[in-house]
Structures are given as structure tokens and as C-alpha cells.
Amino acid sequence: MADAAGTGGAGTGAAGTAGAGTAAERRREQHGWYFYDFAASVYSASVLTVFIGPYLTNIAESAMDADGFVHPLGIPVRAGSYFAYTISASVILAVLLMPMVGALADRTGRKKPLLAATAYTGAAATAAMFFLSGDRYLLGGLLLIVANASMSVSMVLYNAYLPQIAEPDERDTVSSRGWAFGYTAGSFVLILNLVLFQAHDSFGLSEGAAVRICLASAGLWWGAFAIVPLRRLRDRKVVREPGAEAVGSGWKQLVATLKDMRRHPLTLSFLLAYLVYNDGVQTVISQASLYGSKELGLSDSTLIGAVLLVQVLAVAGALGMGRLARIYGAKRTILGSLAAWTVTLGAGYFLPAGAPVWFFALASMIGLVLGGSQALSRSLFSHLVPRGKEAEYFSAYEISDRGVSWVGPLVFGLTYQLTGSYRDAIISLVAFFALGFALLARVPVRQAIAAAGNPVPDRI
Structure with a gap:
């Protein structure tokens, strides 16, 4: 990998790592x-x-x-x-x-x-x-x-x-x-x-x-x-810089990582966009079965079959969107997937109750965009990480992925509480994909990659 693990930035605690x-x-x-x-x-x-x-x-x-x-x-x-x-x-x-x-x-x-x-x-x-x-x-x-x-x-x-x-x-x-x-x-x-x-x-x-x-x-x-x-x-071998700080407590280290990210505002901008649209993704995953059970009146066997269908089609989705990224670039492909998520939720709003075939169709749409949007988000973020700080920055990424995905369920729950309709609750999640789309579209990824000190791919 061209300079992918070379000299780390100032204050990383590492001068570099061995190449690929x-x-x-x-x-x-x-x-x-x-x-x-x-x-x-x-x-x-x-x-x-x-x-x-x-x-x-x-x-x-x-x-x-x-x-x-x-x-x-x-x-x-x-x-x-x-x-x-x-x-x-x-x-x-x-x-x-x-x-x-x-x-x-x-x-x-x-x-x-x-x-x-x-x-x-x-x-x-x-x-x-x-x-x-x-x-x-x-x-x-x-x-x-x-x-x-x-x-x-x-x-x-x-x-x-x-x-x-x-x-x-x-x-x-x-x-x-x-x-x-x-x-x-x-x-x-x-x-x-x-x-x-x-x-x-x-x-x-x-x-x-x-x-x-x-x-x-x-x-x-x-x-x-x-x-x-x-x-x-x-x-990879790491050369410690003189005076490198010891690892602190979890919260102290998280604060230090976020402070360091302020030196890379474009990386932080991508992470914010990811936080927003991934919250929508995680909420759809966690609430789809509830929507199918309570709003559409579907059986447990139908819901479990839909989960399996999502798993199977996510394989094809991840590979297919990986190929699209080689043609159109990761950013454009992710933006396309967010548009597809919006269409999927819109279709879900109009699903008739007691019709498993349409719920399976919805599961198919989710599966096809799920794996690809996650995989390409990970690979795009990897370009925005300063060298020598891969694990530290990916800890913040993982927190965005797993640790902060509570706003979407809250919005889903509040919408249901106010309207009494799971259809209104599911359509409320469109806001996460629309806002995530707008935030990601504003990130100049080539400039962000260069600012992180990494080589810019021909297609990104």
C-alpha cells in the first residue's frame, strides 16, 4: 500500500508502521x-x-x-x-x-x-x-x-x-x-x-x-x-515518539481522539454524516420485525424468514455495490444507497397488512442496500484516517456504528407515541437518510484524503 502505514502525525505516539x-x-x-x-x-x-x-x-x-x-x-x-x-x-x-x-x-x-x-x-x-x-x-x-x-x-x-x-x-x-x-x-x-x-x-x-x-x-x-x-x-512495528502519553481511561481517550480529529475537520465531517445515516440504518434493522409484527400482523416464521432473506441478499448487495464503487466511486455509490434506503422506507409505509409477499419484497430491498452501504462507508473512512492512528480513529467510527445509534429508536418510539401508528414511525426515519445524504454530499473526499496525509485513489 503506497505510504499507507508510513510516518504517523504529530502527537500520535507512533512514528509509523510497516507497509502492506x-x-x-x-x-x-x-x-x-x-x-x-x-x-x-x-x-x-x-x-x-x-x-x-x-x-x-x-x-x-x-x-x-x-x-x-x-x-x-x-x-x-x-x-x-x-x-x-x-x-x-x-x-x-x-x-x-x-x-x-x-x-x-x-x-x-x-x-x-x-x-x-x-x-x-x-x-x-x-x-x-x-x-x-x-x-x-x-x-x-x-x-x-x-x-x-x-x-x-x-x-x-x-x-x-x-x-x-x-x-x-x-x-x-x-x-x-x-x-x-x-x-x-x-x-x-x-x-x-x-x-x-x-x-x-x-x-x-x-x-x-x-x-x-x-x-x-x-x-x-x-x-x-x-x-x-x-x-x-x-x-506492524511501531516506533514510539519521545514523550508519548500513556493510554488513559475510556472517556479520557475518547475525548483525546475527538480533539485530535479537530485537526482533521473533513474526517470529522464524514464521521458526522455516517453517524446520522447509520443511525437510520440501525433503527430500520432493529425495528423492521416490530413493524412487521404489530403493524402488518405477520407471523414469527415470516419475520425469521425475512431476516434470513436480508442476510442472503446482503452478500450480493455488498459485492454488487463494491463493483459500482470501482466505476462511480465510493462516495457516489453510498449516496445512491441512501437514496435507495429512502425509497425502501417509502415503499414500506404503503405495505398492506397481512401480505407476507410484500414484506419479503421490502426485506429484499433492505438486503441489497444494507451490506454495500456498510462496507463502502468503512472503506471510505479508512482513506480519511491519519497514518499511525488507524485503531484509535476506528474506535470513534465503531462508537458511531454501535454506541450512538439511539436517536433513531427514540424518534421511532416518540413518533409512535404521538401518532399511534407504526407506519408514521417507519416513515419518520427518512429524515436520517435525507440529512445523512446532505451531509455526505458536502464532504470533499479527495481533499479530505489529502488532508489526512494519504494518497488519493484514482476513483473515490
Whole structure:
């Protein structure tokens, strides 16, 4: 990669990192890098999206008192809210850890041991979900917090490799292939899990036992395939600058990273645009099943089938939009995807109730734009990161991706509260894509890449 990991900027704590190597070395690392998406995405697709929410809620309800409350650490919490609060706690922990771990990775150059530690902590916590039964809601909450936070922190380290293993002109393709690998694994394991879940009687299993096996299998998959990137990725040597500061606490390091970003206002402008439109993306993902269930009256099997369809088509979407980016550039392709998201939500507003075929059509549209918009956003941001600060800046990116996506659900919930209509709630999310489109369109990406000290690709 041309100067992709050369001398770091002032105050980075690193003078530079080793280059990406020869074409053969890059390909070897890229192939290994793809497999971390292949390993970890099963957790998101199967555990987080499908199984753990309803199962953990059922466990909490089995432990609730006569008033419908459980009492973790003596705090009264409605059993039906326990899962949501647990996810929020995991996000808070991740926000504290991501900047600190990202800065540590950049300043020591030892991304791989940190990736191994976070990956296997998350995989072990997920596999241990096999032991969730009865009224063990505290154990379930603890395991989910550890697994979800570990996933977020590991993705900081994983994403930070992208500028080091791919030439500037390769990154759109490499990032898109990573997402495609992830969605392929998610689809495959989700199919196996759904077969086991729906035919659990045929296997001599209770429904709860089938869910526990599905949860644990995601952890085993994550741990098994994480071996591939850990064998193929390599750490770069880092030269510490005299007087480099030690890594601080999570919040202190996050503040320091954001202050440093003020020296790169165009990078910060892109991150703001991403924060806005990604909030819309994450809200659609999290609320689509609710919309299908409550507004359209669709069955659980239809909703689970739609989730699987999104996973499958996201592979084609990621690869297809990667090819479009080679022709039109990443920025234009992302802008096109945001326009497609707007059309998709508009179509969703008019879906007739009780018509699964139209909901599957909506899921198809979401799948085709989902993977590509995420993959290209990651690759475009990688061009805007000052050299030697990959993990630190990607920690801020990951916080935007996972830690700050609460405004969209709030808008969705408030709209429903005021109107009593999930149709109005879903269409309210158009504002995130429209505003994100406007903010991204204003970012001069070529100028931003040059200002970050990176080579400008021929097509961006």
C-alpha cells in the first residue's frame, strides 16, 4: 500500500508502521481478514438479531415478582425491559473500552493479541449461553454484556487492519468482500439454527434446549474461525515518539481522539454524516420485525424468514455495490444507497397488512442496500484516517456504528407515541437518510484524503 502505514502525525505516539508488503503478502492477509467477518458475524445474525432477545426475556419473566419486576443488583427492572437495558449496559462498557483499546493498539502496534483477547472473550461468553436456563437472568445479562462489548471492541481492531492490508484502490473491494463473507456465514448458520429450532421435537429437544444450542454454536463458530485471521494477519512495528502519553481511561481517550480529529475537520465531517445515516440504518434493522409484527400482523416464521432473506441478499448487495464503487466511486455509490434506503422506507409505509409477499419484497430491498452501504462507508473512512492512528480513529467510527445509534429508536418510539401508528414511525426515519445524504454530499473526499496525509485513489 503506497505510504499507507508510513510516518504517523504529530502527537500520535507512533512514528509509523510497516507497509502492506508485496501483492502476495497483501492477498494472504486480506484472505485472513475476511475470515474474521466470517467468524464474528454469526453472533450478530443468529444470537443478537434472532434468539437472545426473546429467550433472555423469557428467563427474566420466569424470575419476576408478582408485580412483573426482577431486581438485578437490587434495582427494580421490568422483566420485559431487561434485555434492552442489558444491551444498553454493553454499549456503555464498549464505549469505555473502544478508545482505550484502539489507542493501545496504535501505540504498541500489537493489534493481533488484542484482537485474539477480545474475540475469544466474546466467543467464550457466547458459548457459555448454553448454560442459560430456569431463572438465571443475571447470568444471561452478564454473558450478553461481555459478548456484545467484546464484539464491538474486536471490530475496532479488525477494521483498523484495512488501511494496512489494502492499497487505496483496493479498499472498496476488500471491505465489500469482508461484509460478503460475514453475511454468507450468518446466512448459513442461521439456516442450520432455524432447522434445529423449528424441528426441535424431531431431534428430541425442548424448544429451550434448541435455543441454547443455537446460542452456543455461534460462540463455537466465532472461536473456531477466528483462528484464520489470527494466523494470517501480522502486526506492524511501531516506533514510539519521545514523550508519548500513556493510554488513559475510556472517556479520557475518547475525548483525546475527538480533539485530535479537530485537526482533521473533513474526517470529522464524514464521521458526522455516517453517524446520522447509520443511525437510520440501525433503527430500520432493529425495528423492521416490530413493524412487521404489530403493524402488518405477520407471523414469527415470516419475520425469521425475512431476516434470513436480508442476510442472503446482503452478500450480493455488498459485492454488487463494491463493483459500482470501482466505476462511480465510493462516495457516489453510498449516496445512491441512501437514496435507495429512502425509497425502501417509502415503499414500506404503503405495505398492506397481512401480505407476507410484500414484506419479503421490502426485506429484499433492505438486503441489497444494507451490506454495500456498510462496507463502502468503512472503506471510505479508512482513506480519511491519519497514518499511525488507524485503531484509535476506528474506535470513534465503531462508537458511531454501535454506541450512538439511539436517536433513531427514540424518534421511532416518540413518533409512535404521538401518532399511534407504526407506519408514521417507519416513515419518520427518512429524515436520517435525507440529512445523512446532505451531509455526505458536502464532504470533499479527495481533499479530505489529502488532508489526512494519504494518497488519493484514482476513483473515490
